[in-house]
Amino acid sequence: MSGYGGDDSGHVSASVKGVGAPRADARRNRERILRAARELVHEPGELRLNAVAKACGIGQGTLYRHFPTREDLLAEVYRREVDDLVAAAPDLLVARPPLEALAAWFDRVAAYARVKRDVFAAVEAATWRDLAAHSLGPIGEAVEVLLAAGRSDGSIRVDAEARDVIVLISWLSRLDDTELDARGPRLLSIIVDGLHVNRP
Template sequence: MSGYPDKHSGHMSAYPPRRADAQLNRDRIVQKAREMVREPGELKLNAVAKACGIGQGTLYRHFPTREDLLAEVYRHEVDELVAAAPLLLARHQPVEALAAWFDRVAAYARVKRDVFAAVEAGTWRDLAAHSLGPIGEAVELLLSAGRAAGRIRPDAEARDVIVLISWLSRLDDAELDARGARLLAILVDGLRA
């Protein structure tokens, strides 16, 4: 495909790169929507525009529908989660990197739960299918480093970890706050060699 490289996704785009101010607006919209999706009730695009201090036309140029915006919030969260794995491995021993990554998984689980509750079933299925590969690759990166160091059990598979951490997005905030860290610590201990 010919086109322009997208500096955020790495994929080719049919559209030219955004101006710096347009990209700042887009980033601000996504961040504000991420914060607001946790609030009770339906996420309203006009409320997001107002909270960002921009006009509705600017928001609609970036995100024509509410589902477009929520899908981008989710994609952004997945991208940050996946990018964290190699950074954590560069700073920590494998098991500690995995534990720190699981701390990020808890925040991701909240966003996933809130976004999936707000979009139609077809959209969340597409989003889940899109994120499974990159998240699985991040988990495998962390597990492989731990296996190579002799700190993670040799039979640990990324798919098993994904099944276990997926339950976090089914917990409400109170339960996630009360039990999330303990559940992830149990998972880390179960993965140790």
């Protein structure tokens, strides 16, 4: 009986190692693919999956197992950018006053705008419309978290709505890199100043 138990225990242990290792490796590969695609989508010309695989140092078969099509990959690049942007709002509020947190979040918005512009230019219209529709809610909720904190401490005007901010920052993704670099920080600073409650 003890022999059976030992064999079974050894078998389970080997199975866990066999299952766990590929999963961790797959997660790492997925992250590498997304990072490479995020960088390469910004390059001139059409994003090619073989270029992404080469940049990651993985085989094309591995890439296709994670992302069967180019649009699947680009859609996930955009979703990840949205997730990171949304998650940043409460994190920033932990360490900073609301108005400073909002300004810091806007710095991340500029990077998000670049990814949005490049991804939406590279995918079919139906895909980017779907992505935009599903990201609007979470981004709006993140803005509201920041605004609500500022309303509570009196630093942000009480009539400011998340939709107001979304409309204003949406123009960033329509700017090319030169204009985004030149005007982006100033435009976002103007929005922050407009949201600030001016104290006597």
